[in-house]
Amino acid sequence: MKAFLTSRSVIFHQLAVVLLASAFAVPALAQEAQGSADQPGTPSAAVQERPSPMATQQPSLNTAREGFWGRVNPFARKKWVNNRVEPIRGQVNELNEVNAKNAQDIQDVDGRAQAGIHRAQSSADAANQRASAAGSAAQRANETALGASAQVDKLDTTVDGLDQYRQSNEIEVEFHGSQAILPSAARKQLDGFAASLSGRQGYVLEIEGHSPLAGTAGIQSSERLAEAVKRYLVTQDQIPVYRMHSVALGNALAAGTEESRPVRTSSVHIRLMENSLAAQELAPPQNANSLSGEERP
Numbered sequence: 001m002k003a004f005l006t007s008r009s010v011i012f013h014q015l016a017v018v019l020l021a022s023a024f025a026v027p028a029l030a031q032e033a034q035g036s037a038d039q040p041g042t043p044s045a046a047v048q049e050r051p052s053p054m055a056t057q058q059p060s061l062n063t064a065r066e067g068f069w070g071r072v073n074p075f076a077r078k079k080w081v082n083n084r085v086e087p088i089r090g091q092v093n094e095l096n097e098v099n100a101k102n103a104q105d106i107q108d109v110d111g112r113a114q115a116g117i118h119r120a121q122s123s124a125d126a127a128n129q130r131a132s133a134a135g136s137a138a139q140r141a142n143e144t145a146l147g148a149s150a151q152v153d154k155l156d157t158t159v160d161g162l163d164q165y166r167q168s169n170e171i172e173v174e175f176h177g178s179q180a181i182l183p184s185a186a187r188k189q190l191d192g193f194a195a196s197l198s199g200r201q202g203y204v205l206e207i208e209g210h211s212p213l214a215g216t217a218g219i220q221s222s223e224r225l226a227e228a229v230k231r232y233l234v235t236q237d238q239i240p241v242y243r244m245h246s247v248a249l250g251n252a253l254a255a256g257t258e259e260s261r262p263v264r265t266s267s268v269h270i271r272l273m274e275n276s277l278a279a280q281e282l283a284p285p286q287n288a289n290s291l292s293g294e295e296r297p
Contacts, residue, residue, distance in 0.1 A: 165204070169196070169272040173229055178211060178266050180224035182232055190229065193270065194237030202275030205239070207246035210263050218250030221266065229268045 171193050173186045182190070197203065209226030211218040226246040233239040251263045 164276040165273040166276060167271050168203075168274045169193075171270050173268045173270065175225055175266040175268075178213065178221045180221075180228040182228060187232065187236075190232055191237060193272075194233060194239055197239065197272070200274070203243060204273050205233075205244045206271040206273060207244055208269040208271075209246065209248045210265075210267050210269065211250050212263050212265065214251050219248050222250050223248030225266055225268050229270070 171189060173182075173189060175181070175186070176183060207226050207229060209222030209224075209229075211221035211225065213221050226248055230241075230244050230246055233244065234241055253263070
């Protein structure tokens with residue numbers, strides 16, 4: 001019985017040794033097969049493409065060794081990958097920073113360009129508005145100048161024609177004897193004549209007193225007759241004094257009249273002289289005071 005137990009323990013010991021050897025031998029054979037596949041002389045290496053220059057700059061995965069396990073440590077793959085990805089990650093981050101900086105620079109340049117364009121457009125609009133205002137002001141100034149020129153021409157014409165008068169009407173007022181008393185017919189005649197002057201501008205009245213008496217007596221008598229007519233026109237018909245000019249001629253005749261016509265009655269001759277440039281319009285009917293058909297006292 002003791003011998004049986006001894007042989008059994010020997011068998012278990014040998015089996016444990018074989019299993020342990022197998023555990024160490026399998027990874028070694030696998031790594032040796034991988035290494036032989038990486039040799040330049042092997043058929044697998046012969047069909048590989050020539051590495052690019054960029055690949056030669058990066059650390060080779062086949063030449064790296066990690067710890068006790070040889071070229072590739074099956075228990076350290078995350079660390080191994082991180083060690084090789086870290087440089088690439090740094091380059092990617094640097095590239096991202098460069099791209100972000102370029103994008104920011106482009107945005108800044110575009111913002112400045114847009115601001116400059118906006119300022120230029122605003123300046124152009126303001127200049128256009130000023131030009132339009134200047135054009136309008138110039139047009140108004142031209143119109144004003146044309147109007148002023150027309151006014152100057154009109155004023156020159158007016159000044160030249162200030163002393164241009166023409167006779168437009170005349171009446172003869174007769175008196176009874178040498179008494180300076182206006183008869184009723186004479187007052188009506190003067191009222192009608194004054195009514196035709198209402199609203200007129202630029203006229204004067206030439207009043208000539210005539211008397212059949214000779215010498216000084218005739219002059220004094222004709223002066224009284226002319227003054228009676230002027231007084232009536234001023235007080236009753238509101239004719240301005242500055243529009244009447246009178247002269248006492250006695251029995252003499254005014255210039256331009258027929259020398260053969262003798263003065264036989266006492267009378268006052270009135271001529272309406274109008275300026276050629278004054279507005280000549282007949283006024284509406286005179287007020288009730290001047291149009292009333294009643295005889296004045």
